[in-house]
Amino acid sequence: MPGLRKQIFLGTFISSKSRQELQYLHDAAVCVDSHGKIVKVDVDCTSAELIDDRLLNKLGWEKSEVDVHVAKPGQFFFPGFIDSHVHAPQYPNVGIFGKTTLLDWLEKYTFPLESSLKDLAKARRVYTACIRRTLANGTTTAAYYATIDVDATNLLADLCLSLGQRALVGRVCMDNQDICLDYYRDESAEASLEKTLQTIQHVRDIDPSFELVSPILTPRFAPSCTSESMRGLAKIQRDMDLPVQTHISENKGEIALVAKMYPESSSYAAVYDDHGLLTPRTILAHAVHISEDEARLIAKRKSKVAHCPCSNSVLTSGAARVRWMWDRDITVGLGTDMGAGYSPSILEAARQTALVSRHVAMGIDEADPEHERSKLTIEEALYLGTRGGAAVVGLEGRVGGFEEGMEWDVQLIGLGDVNEEGFPADIDVDGGNVDMFGWESWEERIAKWVYNGDDRNTKKVWVKGRLVHSRR
Incomplete structure (x- = not known):
């Protein structure tokens, strides 16, 4: 979409690899151009400090023209x-x-x-x-x-x-x-x-x-x-x-x-x-x-x-x-x-x-x-x-995953953590019905999200690179 800034997203990316299997990309970066299209997926970008060497130089992007979004611990990006x-x-x-x-x-x-x-x-x-x-x-x-x-x-x-x-x-x-x-x-x-x-x-x-x-x-x-x-x-x-x-x-x-x-x-x-x-x-x-x-x-x-x-x-x-x-x-x-x-x-x-x-x-x-x-x-x-x-709906290959060439139709999911006293770790943030205790595997986290989650876990939503919904 014309007028968008270039964007880089850092964190965990989860999507369907097949009907039977989810793909988990941890410590990854996804680069989205000004038209809302994924142009680069880097599976070993562990921090924002690595962006210059691993991504910007290769893409020929200037740092001033890029917005960087870093998922918080426990959050993950999932296709819309x-x-x-x-x-x-x-x-x-x-x-x-x-x-x-x-x-x-x-x-x-x-x-x-x-x-x-x-x-x-x-x-x-x-x-x-x-x-x-x-x-x-x-x-x-x-x-x-x-x-x-x-x-x-x-x-x-x-x-x-x-x-x-x-x-x-x-x-x-x-x-x-x-x-x-x-x-x-x-x-x-x-x-x-x-x-x-x-x-x-x-x-x-x-x-x-x-x-x-x-x-x-x-x-x-x-x-x-x-x-x-x-x-x-x-x-x-x-x-x-x-x-x-x-x-x-x-x-x-x-x-x-x-x-x-x-x-x-x-x-x-x-x-x-x-x-x-x-x-x-x-x-x-x-x-x-x-x-x-x-x-x-x-x-x-x-x-x-x-x-x-x-x-x-x-x-x-x-x-x-x-x-x-x-x-x-x-x-x-x-x-x-x-x-x-x-x-x-x-x-x-x-x-x-x-x-x-x-x-x-x-x-x-x-x-x-x-x-x-x-x-x-x-x-x-x-x-x-x-x-x-x-x-x-006839959009296979355009949306539904994180492959290069696909469009950035994505949601950022956040699940609530429980502190040592059994209360939400951040009382100022409504984490919904999903409580995480820290010992769950990623597969278990996804299962708890599917069976207990709701819109409170959907923190941000992008369509074709444009932010169209955001909540705390």
Whole structure:
């Protein structure tokens, strides 16, 4: 990003080396240029005093043009989280879901709130709070659903750009008059497509190369769209090579409705494929109940899945089988969903992912090897929230790790120390729920962070080299 100063970060850097393994770089330095890109990783820079000889001279940087950030003892740098499925307009309803299931919840809670955001003052308040809260939880990239309103969708894109969050922003398409409510739907397929083109053009106007904010085609889900609008969106996708996001197989009632509405298609996934929307750039949220045939089709088309364990649980939709999808070559990331979920945190989603995988295991006989295999590790859950999510939103190779050439989308994590009297070592700093006693290994520290951590542990957040969130 033009205008940034060059930066050098010193400390411990932890990221996913693979699904199964985290990489720990201690006493390391990462150099970030004025465009927010990592240009040098030095794995043996033990102090700021070594910067001149080891880094500045080699890079040809002047000391006066560089900001140096040194992590405190116990702190570490971790890639920013990627939320591959989140409904920004639903943020005020986080935690409000009662005992409803998906379709009832949409009608009772979701559509009234979303439709009210044509009031742009209200939309600004909601979207600003959503972006700031997700940034505070370390989410550097979010795939956002907006509403059907063009101006409100454009406002969400504007706010993401100004607040510095990397985002995919989609105007929700829903034109099926037999399913959508009278007060909240597109007038026609033609109108739906025209409004979508308007939001695409707006994003192109404010961020021409989609460096930070990108449009994303957003048919809400198959029942809300006519065949005409879905085919029109597929043509836009082919012509402009844009990403797509939608829902699939979230609960059984929804699946039955799709089967009734589209009897000519062999499955829910086939509905999207028959309309040209199952592409390598398609994000399918939930996928709780997909069949073997659907999994093969999704993998063949190289479409991706956003796993939303929290909302799948609170709406009693079911437990998605992440290992099962991985075994079938489906790329998976994490989503908070909101407001069906109750947390804006991908760290919470990683925690819930590990727990839900154990519920999947409980449904498998203990003598079956799949009983143990179904359980996801801490390392795998964090992979889903970083490199997995990057692949889902089409940013693999750009974000999610600390390799040279990648962009500096990063969070600084700090965990609280306990003194000899059993109190926080620094009473002036809120270290959250994670207490460290000093004898934990780094693997144990990470486990305690995943299972006990929250936004209080996220001390600073950068996107493309720009500091976008900071707390004590």
